[in-house]
Amino acid sequence: MPEGPSIIILKEQLVPFKNKKVLKAYGYADIDFNLINNQKITDFISHGKHTFICFKNYFLSIHLMMFGTYRINTRKENNPVLSLEFKTGEINFYTSQVKLFEGKPKDFFSWETDVMSEEWNPKYVENIINTTKDTKVCDALLNQDIFTGVGNIIKNEALFNSKIHPESLTHSLPTKKIKVLITETEKYSLNFLKWKKEGLLSQKWKVYEKKICSRCNISLIKAKLGKGKRSTYFCANCQILYK
């Protein structure tokens, strides 16, 4: 269940554990739990689809991948990949990718490409897109080095709202259209967060998992497009192909 905005919600739920000491850390993650035990959490930081749990000298990176889940102060039947027990409660992650880094997140990552970050820099992203070649827009959107945190739902909805065909080539898009794409991606990501919190996310979809175009009333196309062959929904009539 990940995509940048969902990870923001996760981070907000973790906040009560900030400055709390981990009494016991365990799970099937391939990390040295001794480095975490009895350490105080200094911060929780989101970076696209990653959540960083920070300690003084180390930080954990959690990625929910496609099927990851978590529970706060409750448990699931399955074995957790990472469980952190505190005096005041517990955090449990399941089927996620967990890594341990030495140092600070800032030493490894930057936030200019992260739509959900305060450091989000649309101009910077525009410059990156201008350097791409032989790249389909649907792939550019899922490229975490260009749009950190954007996933398949945001991709489909942002393309529909931008009226751009997913197989358009980035270097064929007029500058104006690139700006529209970036703005619409930002706008939809913020709405994703808002609607998910309100429980309205799936009702608000205009193309994702839809059959009919809400603008033209014709049938939408569903195809596995791009490098990752991800499900892509689009209207062949109102989403223009730039090639």
Place this chain on the structure above:
DNA sequence: GTGAATGTTAACAG
């Protein structure tokens, strides 16, 4: 039972 799903990367083939 089958296939697909908000994801990514290692391994493999050519």
Place this chain on the structure above:
DNA sequence: CCTGTTAACATTCA
């Protein structure tokens, strides 16, 4: 060596 494709990981639901 580079590039594109496939497999792998692991879960839940229709």
